[in-house]
Amino acid sequence: MTTSPNILCIGSVLWDIIGRSASHMRQGSDVPGRIIRIPGGVAMNIAITLRRQGMHPALLTAMGLDPEGQELLAQCQRMGMACDHIYLSKDLPTDRYMAVEGGNGLIAAIADAHSLEEAGDKILTALLDGPLGSASAPYEGLIALDGNLTVELLTQIAASPAFAKADLRVAPASPGKAQRLIPFLEQGRATLYVNLEEASLLCSASYDSAEAAARGLLDRGAFRAVVTDGGRPTADGTKDGILVQTPPEVLVTRVTGAGDTFMAAHIAAEYRGASRDAALSAALTAAAAHVSGETPYD
Template identity: 30%
Template sequence: MSTHNHIRIVSVGAASQDVFIMGKALHGKRDVRSHALVEQFPLGAKLELDRVVFDTGGGATNAAVTFARQGFSSSYAGKIGKDPAGAEVLRVLKREGVDTSHLRVDERLGTAYSTIMLSDTGERTILAYRGASARLKADDFYGSHIMEGDWMYISSLAGNMDLLKKLLQHAHKQRMKVAFNPGKGELANPKKLRSYLQGVEILMANKEEMQLVFGGERPVDTVLNAMPYCPYIVLTDGPAGSYVSDGQSIYFAGQYKRVKVVDRTGAGDAFCAGFVAAIARGDSVEDALTLGSANSTGVVQQIGAKTGILRTNRLKTMKVKRVSI
């Protein structure tokens, strides 16, 4: 694999320990009134499980691993607790070659933790404890070791808009390009979020999230509405494909290839980080869409957000087309 370790990318945001639980007792049942697939658990019952898998997650650590496996100088900036879950997050990052000099330990709160109930179709219900990740603040990053690099990848910040503003100011001061994949907390204030986007090079979100911020009934309309805000707009729509604007054209790509979906956890992180990795090394939008889609495809075939992340760029050609606007 070719390396790009002269290009430095700092990923900022959540870190968690994830536990995946699987069993027939967790399979959805059809609701007779709404016909929706729902999960129902009787109070006081003990449910038998068939399998339990432990992994680490959090959008920023997932992205940091993609960048490391793609040969970049990758760093993670975030917060964990002083507990076994935090120790596991740290162990995995170090194993993957991710720099952790910007990682901070919260003495009071535990590491973020998610219990993920997996269905036999790869869909999941997540019980999430945000813990130390939700206490991330700007002061955590301004000490003797200033964040420097070529790119800053910002993932969910638990709705801390003040932290987002200060990170963007820091990136501008350090001449770092910014890729931003906002979480639910940041998306909850669309007007304020739009006002912060001037310093963002690549904005990435799924269709529903983009529509919340920019409106538009069709994905193409949403991308058109977003184009004045950032040089690159990336809208993902799950199995339906993805749309990208580079400020001149809008591109569409379908699935990289059809595979059996085992677990969708981390698929969005894999796509976004793969796209950013390609753009950071100077690849075309077509190549960036291919790497993003291939990385996401690799992830959904495994349990956990990191196992299937790609280690190679030997990818098949993917059909990418320009959309008429």
């Protein structure tokens, strides 16, 4: 890619293995469907949508030098990602994510991001003391960060002077990892993209709406909180007030990657200069196109 990156995507880049059926499913269901393998992971899903929106992301992640990693790296390069700063390990296998989706939504998923966690701050070398920035010369652009990193590394990032001037956008990756974002509440740094369940876990509270959850996150110290709730209203909360919009009604055919698509479209719209209202609308429209199947896999 010859164009300089205008956003860094930090976190999981792996193979998504997704089984999908139109049938409603429950524990123990055995139904016909399709199984696909595609490049995925939160950071990768965000980068894919950013490329679709005309932006030029660089990936900061870990991959193995195994055949799966070499194939994944080639795919990332083909899709237009800047891959110069990816940490390539001869000892760690390439990570994977496996999900089963039915007509009634996500049935179960397992994220195996152990290699990313074991790589630790090696994935940040270019940003902490390298060509992208350092503590004395912080990176000043957009960063999309996902919660698949360890608590220790996320805590380091939240307080690091190397990130002090960045426009930092953070997502937890899953409800099970939501509490990893507590350091960003404590530091009052970053825009948090969470769903209603994740917001409740972060605040140790129970909320009945995205608007209430956004207010709760702001009260806990969040710089900015964008909270989704499936097909119910979404909220964007800042010190200037809470904006609420209702997503378009669509037939849901897939759910994996919807939150990542929403986040990326929101970032891209604001990068282009859209107002808060217009950016939220653009993000909800992009997420609706994704879950309806209108947006194809690359």
